[in-house]
Amino acid sequence: QVQLVQSGAEVKKPGASVKVSCKASGYIFTRYTIHWVRQAPGQRLEWMGWINSGNGDTKYSQSFQGRVQGRVTLTRDTSASTAYMEVRSLRPEDTAVYYCAKEGQFTGDFDYWGQGTLVTVSS
Amino acid sequence: DIQMTQSPSSLSASVGDRVTITCRASQTISTYLNWYQQKPGKAPNLLIYAASTLQSGVPSRFSGSGSGTDFTLTISSLQPEDFATYYCQQSYSYYTFGQGTKLEIK
Helix, strand or coil: CCEEEECCCEEECCCCCEEEEEEEECCCHHHCCEEEEEECCCCCCEEEEEECCCCCCEEECHHHHHHHCCCEEEEEEHHHCEEEEEECCCCHHHCEEEEEEEECCCCCCEEEECCCEEEEECC | CCCEEEECCEEEECCCCCEEEEEEECCCCCCCEEEEEECCCCCCEEEEECCCEECCCCCCCEEEEEECCEEEEEECCCCHHHCCEEEEEECCCCCEECCCEEEEEC
């Protein structure tokens, strides 16, 4: 069965970095795009970007990257079937739950999700 | 960016009720519209993709319709486990979500 298992909750100070992992199992990792979605407290889901798990190509939400001033990077390790999301120079407003999600086969839906990783940024 | 607007933002209903949630896109998105259910502290769960196709394992009381800019999610007979927040998402041009509809017990 398809599973996406994310790394655990993090508490960071402003200015630090965080790297969240998303380990995939139950399917061929390189065949499906992984998306990252952020949910700040009480807010709607916000698409951050995707990574092509096969060739490593990435695409970031322009509006999101503009707001975070390019501080987010998506990578993957095919040998570990794992995708990563890194945020640098953390700010309190980066406090959120970060989700990875696998893209479905047909129309851009997200058919499987990780359990979410809470990142808290506080001094 | 394509903006997605859901209505209502919150809704109170009783077990057994028929409920409809609406989602409107700021421009035409054909049928590139997906619906998710999210329970507190949990990840979203895909219910419907391509506007009207039920995801495997999702109960048949959930249905979706629409195309272009206007879409609906209908729950034909509310069950206790259906009280949650529902999000629409467009996947026509990148991805954006609606603000959510919180479905509460009356």
